[in-house]
Amino acid sequence: MEKGRSLVRWTGIGLAFLLIAITGMRVQGVEAPYKEPEGLRADILVIDTLKVFGELERPAVLFLHDQHTDALEKQEKGCKTCHLKDASFTLIPDTLDEAIRRIDPLSPKFKRLKDESRQEVMDIYHDECIGCHTRTADEGYESGPVTCGECHQKEPEVVSVRQEMGMDLSLHYRHVKAREKKCGVCHHKFDEIKDQLFYAKGEEGSCRYCHREVKEENRISMRLASHVACVNCHRDMVDQQKETGPIRCAGCHSEKMQARIKKVDPLPRMERNQPDAVFVNITETAEMSADMKARMAAVPFDHKAHETYNDTCRVCHHEGLETCSTCHTLAVAPDAGKKVNLEQAMHQENTKTSCIGCHMMEQAPKECAGCHNFMPKDRKQDDAFCKVCHSVAPAQAAAADKDEESQKAANVLEARKTRMDPIPESEIPETVTIKAIEKEFEPAIMPHRKIIDRLQKGVASSKLADHFHTDRATLCQGCHHNTPPAVKPPKCSNCHGKPFSEKKPIMPGLMAAYHRQCMECHKNMGIEKPAAVDCAGCHKEKKK
């Protein structure tokens, strides 16, 4: 129901804009109308309002909002054709409040303010829709359906291609700039005593921290909040003949239009008093027992650099802008955030919100996948690996205040040598001739140095690789696995000695070790030639 209501409200807002746009102020092109291919629409509203009163008797109606906006525009009619004036909005402080007041807020519902009864709502839709369609047709305009099945379609002719919309750092920056850093235009908090919204400087966060999927307590859903805030403000800008963002559905929700949204490059850093660097550890307090104090070495974290790796702060700060350990404590507790302890929050795989989870996702590109896909998931890392991050003893990480901590962490990061010198070419064999198990085929000549060059090139611009490839021979471990990094690592046949070992089926024999290592790496790195079944591509068949 909330969905339907918000959609209808959105409709109202859109139509309200239209009215203004048409009656008087001709505005410069807000958005070049974009048409999706036949049948694919980003503006579908599902009218299933009667659901709240019980089962639907007929299929829900798919309403094309942009189509109606366009049709009314042709007839020189506006939003008020469908939406009634509604003064009961909870207003947002500062300029957005002004904007909404200026443009006369309309109810998002169709021709009503409230859903009173099943019969009444049904009658409104039937009378008003069919009535308008009939009148429009009489007036000689292209018009909509008037029979039941044309609206209540069992198998709708249109498919929704609506994309989620969100504000990334670039779009945020454009708003910051346009609003001259007046954050209160959008950001607000709720004063429970005064029962009103207010702006709290320095406490801004993502809208989604309070406005969730659906309405919670007095907080309207994210969907409604964004439509009320974004669209109303855009309408007001249009009203004032200023350049502004989209108003039609497709403007934000079609993939093609989203791609047209300008990106700021280079993107200036967000100003929210965030530190350049921090130590990820437990903030120790005097009342903590010795047991609760951190025992693991602290992790110096380059916050400033990580800001640029994601589109939004929300990727890591998924519930708020506080430090991770505010919610993710050492021990698991029943509260929502504390169900995931700090260790898991930082190390869990398959999630973008943990360090290791995100780093592992960064191994997906084909430059990395050749080696990393081969490595078992969820494997026990050796101690040296932990120390790559956990490098500062808790005592050394202790700081009197945040600035000192940030400075200390930044110093550690600065002092860290980021890139290993490559192994000199002379020490790398140029080719390796594989002839140990030569039988049906002639020996294969492997371009050993070329392979290393390719791997080195792939990671050349990766700071992540620089950080975790701690030895100059780390890259060699992609093939020479299960052995410490060394310039002269053991040969394949040292371990995969026998062609087949019944005693150890998990370890492939030499033939399979060669084939699998080469083929899997080629597959993962997107190297198509030679094909896996093209035997002669690597070794010629012996003449019989």
Next chain:
Amino acid sequence: MSISRRRFLSWMGAAGAGTAALARPGHSATTQHFEGYADAGAVLFDSVICIGCRRCEAACNRVNDLPAPERPFDDLTVLDERRRTHWDSYMVINKYYPNGKENPPVYGRMGCNHCLEPACASACFVRAFDKAPTAAVTYDETVCVGCRYCMVACPFEIPTYEYHKVISPRISKCTFCHPRLEKGLLPGCVEACPTEALTFGTREDIIATAKERIRRHPDRYIDHVYGEKEMGGTSWLYLSGVPFSQVGKREDLGYIAAPKLTSGALAAVPIVVGLWPVLLTGIYAVSKRREKIAKEEKENAVAQAISAEKAEAEANLTQEKEKAKKDKEAAVEKAVKKALEDAAKEAEEAGKKDSEEES
């Protein structure tokens, strides 16, 4: 015959119920689950690793001395067609596109899975099939009568038949390279596989290996080892990155071994074969005896009747004879008397010419 049809059928019914009741302990005795011979081999086919090179097929053909195929083994366009096992191909690799033609294909193997409790063996009434300690389900052509029940029984539709041979056609299916296993060699296909998509080891190790592969790369595999439990467990096991039904494996077979499904009915066979003849012979003997007694009685009665009749007839005859004798004597007497009278009359008439004879 004093047995009515109705009575016969009711006896038969009672006999049937009796054998069924007797069969019950026999049934439970056969449902002991066979976990396979200790240290018996097993093969893991990993369709995530298989590259579809057909070298296993070529090796199979070579080690089993099968006729050369129409198209050579390095012709990979053969894979474009869905194939099945044939009398001259014990195993085939098939190519599937579970993720659509635009994505890389996945390969599946079709061949004997060497069940721990083979359906073919349980269906064979001459015991041509045997689960050998090497794990191979072997076939003995010398006892096979060619009934092809095994082909019907196999849930994987593996055994094939040499229909083209007029004299002594054989069933043909993967032998698990039983002779090679006995010599300590690997099955031909496993030895030839360049990537160890086919792996050989003890069944225990193979299952552990399969599970370890799933654990190491949960993103690549479906978390299931096909054949670990299917049809009571098989000695050929399979890993896949897509649902097994999409690489030609039946997922509707369940975990119960085929022989177990039929053991109830089949366990009754010895009882039926052993007991019913006794019962039927008994019934036959009883009825036979009754018939015999009735016959004897009838014969006695007849004999008695005959002798009585005879005696009566004889008595009648003597009576008749005596009566006839008497009549004759009387007639003679009468004739004599008349002759005497006639003689007297003649004498009286003395000159009369005509005389008449009397008897």
